[in-house]
Amino acid sequence: MAGALSKRSPRGVNHSGASAEAERPRHPISNDVEFADRKVGKRMISESTCAMQCRAKVISLATLSQENYRVRLECPELAQVILPGQFFMLRSPDRTDPLLGRPFALYDTYLENGKPVGIDVGFHVVGKMTALLEDVQPGQNLEIWGPLGNGFPELETKHLIQVAGGIGYTPFVAVSREALLQKKYGQTQRTGIRAERASLIYGVRSACFQANMDDLSDLNELDIQICTEDGTAGHHGLVTDLLKPLLESGSADDQVVLTCGPLRMMQAVSELCSKYDVRCWASLETPMACGFGACFSCVVPIKTGEGSWDYRRSCVEGPVFPAKDILWGDIS
Numbered sequence: 001m002a003g004a005l006s007k008r009s010p011r012g013v014n015h016s017g018a019s020a021e022a023e024r025p026r027h028p029i030s031n032d033v034e035f036a037d038r039k040v041g042k043r044m045i046s047e048s049t050c051a052m053q054c055r056a057k058v059i060s061l062a063t064l065s066q067e068n069y070r071v072r073l074e075c076p077e078l079a080q081v082i083l084p085g086q087f088f089m090l091r092s093p094d095r096t097d098p099l100l101g102r103p104f105a106l107y108d109t110y111l112e113n114g115k116p117v118g119i120d121v122g123f124h125v126v127g128k129m130t131a132l133l134e135d136v137q138p139g140q141n142l143e144i145w146g147p148l149g150n151g152f153p154e155l156e157t158k159h160l161i162q163v164a165g166g167i168g169y170t171p172f173v174a175v176s177r178e179a180l181l182q183k184k185y186g187q188t189q190r191t192g193i194r195a196e197r198a199s200l201i202y203g204v205r206s207a208c209f210q211a212n213m214d215d216l217s218d219l220n221e222l223d224i225q226i227c228t229e230d231g232t233a234g235h236h237g238l239v240t241d242l243l244k245p246l247l248e249s250g251s252a253d254d255q256v257v258l259t260c261g262p263l264r265m266m267q268a269v270s271e272l273c274s275k276y277d278v279r280c281w282a283s284l285e286t287p288m289a290c291g292f293g294a295c296f297s298c299v300v301p302i303k304t305g306e307g308s309w310d311y312r313r314s315c316v317e318g319p320v321f322p323a324k325d326i327l328w329g330d331i332s
């Protein structure tokens, strides 16, 4: 955490000196009352209450682009309950290195005879676990536990704008399908995300890192806008260059932005949304050790009221937070 935070008060006490819990008894991720009043956010806490641990069989591995892959895992119990924006931990049962599981977002579920029987994981190779995943063979087992985290809120909007950077686009496959009524996730009573129109702004460093959009090719209604930092595909520039005209083209009440990707990209998206008074939720990719709330390795500073803040565990109270509540400058 940045130095500014280390001078502040200890966990559980806000910097105005009062107990954050006493001052604001509601769960901090219910901070979206303002959003709820504007009839877009109903739920911030997952309806799936129990995470499960199981062995998942590798079904297939596909290449999405340079260093980006999709692995398909058979795990019906998890596939039937997991929601867009939730995640799970993965590790190899046959090894102690890496010892800890690694968090991955739901990319999509896959169905057999109309029922979810497994999940797809989109990943970018950065280190030990993802290098192992790059080499998995069909039939091999992985240890998986989930669903974890809150997922994106149930919401209804005229225009859903998803802004992704790099591998941060993975949650938006399931979100787009749900929003455009193409697929249901989780339990049947869930309303989920609903949008009259959906856009995906997807930025990468260079064209070679841009995942092919084959897994979304059947979603004709989804407006996909690509940008690259080096101009090798799509717009030459940043995701915010593409977001700004979209925000300007509609009314704030009719738009909702969801974002996932590099921290500073999400901060820029959040600041732009604040400027246009558009509601925005961010899915943080905070490094995690346990994934279920025990180790506090994943805490992030979140506003808990006027002038006060406290740490929240990204794995339990997140990873999705109202972007306006995240103290972006205090996350390193």
Ligand SMILES: Cc1cc2nc3c(=O)[nH]c(=O)nc-3n(C[C@H](O)[C@H](O)[C@H](O)COP(=O)(O)OP(=O)(O)OC[C@H]3O[C@@H](n4cnc5c(N)ncnc54)[C@H](O)[C@@H]3O)c2cc1C
Pocket (backbone or CB within 6 Å): 087, 098, 102, 103, 104, 105, 106, 121, 122, 123, 124, 125, 126, 127, 128, 129, 130, 131, 167, 170, 171, 284, 285, 286, 287, 288, 319
């Ligand atoms: C809720 C959540 C969902 C995620 N979903 C996905 C996903 O769908 N696909 C995907 O590819 N990745 C996802 N990530 C990131 C993923 O967990 C890390 O890339 C993964 O832990 C790397 O494991 P590794 O063993 O390969 O790398 P490691 O050997 O653990 O690390 C390699 C390098 O990457 C850095 N690193 C590791 N994790 C992070 C992180 N979270 N942020 C910034 N730097 C990091 C390390 O500091 C190190 O320098 C998600 C993270 C979170 C918290």
Ligand code: FES
Pocket (backbone or CB within 6 Å): 287, 288, 289, 290, 291, 292, 293, 294, 295, 296, 297, 298, 299, 313, 314, 315, 316
């Ligand atoms: S990862 Fe352990 S508390 Fe969040």
